[in-house]
Each structure stands twice: as structure tokens, then as C-alpha cells.
Amino acid sequence: MNKEIAIDGPAGAGKSTIAKKVAEKLGLVYVDTGAMFRAIALFMTERGIVAGELDRIKSKLEDVKLDIVYENGEQQVILGDENVSGKIRKPEISKAASEFAVIPEVRTRLLNLQRELAGKRPVVMDGRDIGSKVLPKAGVKIFLTADVRVRAERRYKELTEKGEIVNIEDIMSDIKSRDEQDMNRAVSPLVQAEDAVLVDTSALSIEEVVEAIIKIARDKNPEFN
Ligand code: DC
Secondary structure (H helix, E strand, O other), X not given: OOOOEEEEOOOOOOHHXXXXXXXXXXXXXXXXXXXXXXXXXXXHHHOOXXXXXXXXXXXXXXXXXXXXXXXXOEEEEEEOOEEOOOHHHOHHHHHHHHHHOOOHHHHHHHHHHHHHHHHHOOEEEEEOOHHHHHOOOOOEEEEEEOOHHHHHHHHHHHHHHOOOOOOHHHHHHHHHHHHHHHHHOOOOOOOOOOOOEEEEOOOOOXXXXXXXXXXXXXXXXXXXX
């Protein structure tokens, strides 16, 4: 069995926090694929392109120079020669990322990059379609979810801690519309892969979730012990 771990789930379920810790504990590399969709969304919005403009997007996609590098174990997203790891976290980019992610050409472009990264060394990769599409042979697949209110509260805390002025009801409605869009698109929608284990994090602490996933991984693959 391979050592890949795929973690999928809706916005705000805690995927990146959890995936990063699982990767650290098991000595794997963490790959955040949402950051790649965010980078494309940033690239397009900075050029005044919106998700409906298919022809412009297709022609501009060729100009996107996207690199994923690691600094002290942290994934950095480099667009052209700019490190955009901070910029891509803005709420308007979250929304745009979900809109651009419905476009098949955008997904194909990123699928190649995602598989290339996974081909270099064992990864914990998180996103929406990792277990179902990007790494269908991943040895461990987790579908991480939580109640929508809990997810909104977590995102609220995260953003206010960064000094952003946000409203919880707006966050909840953004999360709901992103879920709706991510689950209902034609290509690679957010789904629980058949062989994924469902982990509901609503009532669990970060450490409890990390431990639960490590246990699932060790039960499936003794090499993780
Ligand atoms: O995980 P995130 O919130 O950073 O992802 C931002 C958006 O990118 C998400 O709403 C949908 C899209 N996405 C996707 O379609 N497929 C992935 N594997 C990861 C993210």
C-alpha cells in the first residue's frame, strides 16, 4: 500500500490545519491544493478577468507561472516571481477560487502540477477531489467534515485573529455558497470517495482529529508505525 494520504472535505472543515499536523507526525510532505486554485483566481482577478470569461481565461492560463516551494516545511505559493501565500487567503479570493475551480481547463492544468508533486515524495494532500480524482490510489482517504455553523465559527476566529473585520453571518453564507458550488460542478465535484473514511470534526479538538487520522492511517498501512 502506498503512503499517500488524501484529505477532502468542505470549506472550513479544518483540512489544512489537520493535514499539516498529520504530515509532520508521519514525516510526509503537506500539499494544499486549494492554494493552487486560489493562485489562479488571484492571477485572473488582478487582470480584471471574471470566471464567466472562458476565452480570456483559456488564453491567459498559458501565462500563469505557478510554483509550489517549501520554506521551513511550510508550503509557499509563487506566482511569477511573487510569493502570494498571504494574498490568496482573502475572502474575495476564496469565493473567486471556487468559481474558477468549475472550469475544466483550470482543473486540468492544476491536476498535472498536483500529480507531479505527489510523484516526488509521499504526501498528505488536501482539497476537494484528491481521493476521487487526483490520487485515486491513495492508501488512506479521509473525508473531513463539520457542521456548517462550526465551520463558520472557526473561519471567523481565524480571520479576526489576523485582524480582519468580518461578520459571522456573511462567512456562513459564503461557506454555504462555496459548498453548493464545489459539490454541484460538473467536473470533479466535492464528493466522499467510496473508500474514504468519514471524520466529523464538529465536536473534536484538533489533536483528537489528528490522532483519529493517524490511527486510521496506521490501521491501513503498518509502515506508518
Ligand atoms: O481548500 P480551499 O478553501 O483553500 O479551496 C479554495 C477553493 O478551491 C474551493 O472552494 C474549491 C477549490 N478547490 C477545488 O475545486 N479542488 C481542490 N482540490 C481544492 C480546492
